[in-house]
Amino acid sequence: RGGGPGRLGRSWTREQQQSWLNDQEKKRQMALEGIVKRGEDLKWEREEEERVRHDLEAQLREELQIRVQQEMEERTRLRKLMEERVRKELLEKRRQEEEARE
Numbered sequence: 001r002g003g004g005p006g007r008l009g010r011s012w013t014r015e016q017q018q019s020w021l022n023d024q025e026k027k028r029q030m031a032l033e034g035i036v037k038r039g040e041d042l043k044w045e046r047e048e049e050e051r052v053r054h055d056l057e058a059q060l061r062e063e064l065q066i067r068v069q070q071e072m073e074e075r076t077r078l079r080k081l082m083e084e085r086v087r088k089e090l091l092e093k094r095r096q097e098e099e100a101r102e
Helices: 014-101
Strands: none
Touching: none
């Protein structure tokens, strides 16, 4: 792009041509470096996203484990309460039957 050597009817000296070619090479090199840098940035971002995702998954697994444990403990507690209640009701029923017999 732009006016290179020999464009628009101009004739360039050898030094001008070399200077123009060197400038083009510098621009190309800078563009490549920019592409490489962007690729490195994207790679770093991807790695960071992966770390964050991994940490979140671990945190969620831990929270789920805690909730499951709490649920199991609550069920055990309720089951024991029910068993105690049934036992007391049976004892009371027997006591009433004994009194009725007397």
